[in-house]
Amino acid sequence: MEKLGRSSVLILPNLSLIQVACARLKQPWQGLRIASVHNRDAGEWSVGAGPEHGLHELLQVLVREKLVGVLTSPENTPGRIARMLLAEGVAGDFEMAVAECLLQDGECIHDWMDVTVVSQRGFAEPNVVLVRRCAVSRDALFGLEDARFDQRKPDKGLITKREVRAVSLARMALQRDSVVWDIGAGSGSVGLEAARLCTQGHVYAIEKNTEDGAIILRNRASLQVTNYTLVQGKAPAGLAEWPDPDAVFIGGSGGELRELIQICLARLSPGGHLVMNFATLENLGTALECLAASATVWDVTQLQAARSRPILEMHRLQAENPVWILCAEKPVSEAGGV
Known part of the structure; x- marks a missing residue:
């Protein structure tokens, strides 16, 4: 023609x-x-x-x-x-x-x-x-309640709570075709919700705990997520085989936080976002030191939600643990390296 x-x-x-x-x-x-x-x-x-x-x-x-x-x-x-x-x-x-x-x-x-x-x-x-x-899922597209995910019992808690998950996903600035890394996937809640949002993309997740890995696969099946790959292992092992990400979420680092941040910033696509959740001052401090030495633009949000709980015929608010959400954006002009 x-x-x-x-x-x-x-x-x-x-x-x-x-x-x-x-x-x-x-x-x-x-x-x-x-x-x-x-x-x-x-x-x-x-x-x-x-x-x-x-x-x-x-x-x-x-x-x-x-x-x-x-x-x-x-x-x-x-x-x-x-x-x-x-x-x-x-x-x-x-x-x-x-x-x-x-x-x-x-x-x-x-x-x-x-x-x-x-x-x-x-x-x-x-x-x-x-x-x-013939059948269509009736699950919400975004912001699934915590109970929708299978979690480790009796020691629950290896899940990013809905309020923190929603803000973290928003800060990842996902597109329909985004390639996403989920490091320290836990129960898989963040990565699985990301996969449901990135319908033309793919999520690569890694989790070192075998019991949690089995839970992630059950959640993947329950939510009928098909664009999600789980690696059972400890990061950073295996990351070199993944395609470069448009967004990265770090929910657990297994003591390798400095190296993980360096790898993620080096591999992140220009304009991509790295989002990390921390519950301890020490890990937050380590991450801030790493970001201060890089060319990325970053900010921190502390999020502490309180949920209503019944008491007699009334309700009170019960606080969840505070979480720091650390977000870094790789400059668009940066062709490679940090």
Whole structure:
């Protein structure tokens, strides 16, 4: 088009296979989103896989949209797509229809089916798939209550409380496509809420405690978050393998705070934000020393919320522990290093 010019080109439109499939199924398609996995063999889906996996983009589209038409390939089949939904624990929210060999002698339409059925069947090539979401989460998009997250018991508290979480997420200045690091993930509350906000991005989290790691995975499944990768280990080990972040949250440092701040500031995208929560003066002081030696702009907010509690037939306020929220922004003009 660029070489010949628009006036020299005549485009003859035709029906797409997705349109034909919708017509065969008597399915309105004006609200349909088209996706494609008609490319290289992506391999079977693994829970927690990142954007490097060939099915990652499709999965994010499926969990966002109500109706998706998918162009498949001989390797990336309807069954593989169904097994991905099963692995993520969201299969019960979807149903699938498959149209085989459209406009050919062997045309066959498989009307709406359970995802489990599709996962166990083979279909003639070429085919297209329609995926329809039947159930929609009623969870709030932002500011989930603490009880929505599984937490370690009996010693509760390894969760960023809702009031602090809301302010921390706001200060991270997230975009829909942000890459986020969550270091010292605890129960996963901050990173999982970030993933739900960054629908076209991805969250990479690390947690050293194995029990907390299991809790994070349960919360991930419960919230049906699919753009979240958990690494079980102690930071900074493993951070070098992650893509550069647009935002970083440090909720726990495991005694490596200085090194973590240096790494995060070096890797943070220009204009990106580093947000840290501290409950102790010592850790706050250490972080301030590190930031003072850098070129970042920073500020501190102390947040202490009080929640109502019943007392007889009345209510009183019970204070939560005060938390310092330390925020640093990497200058946009800074191309690299700190």
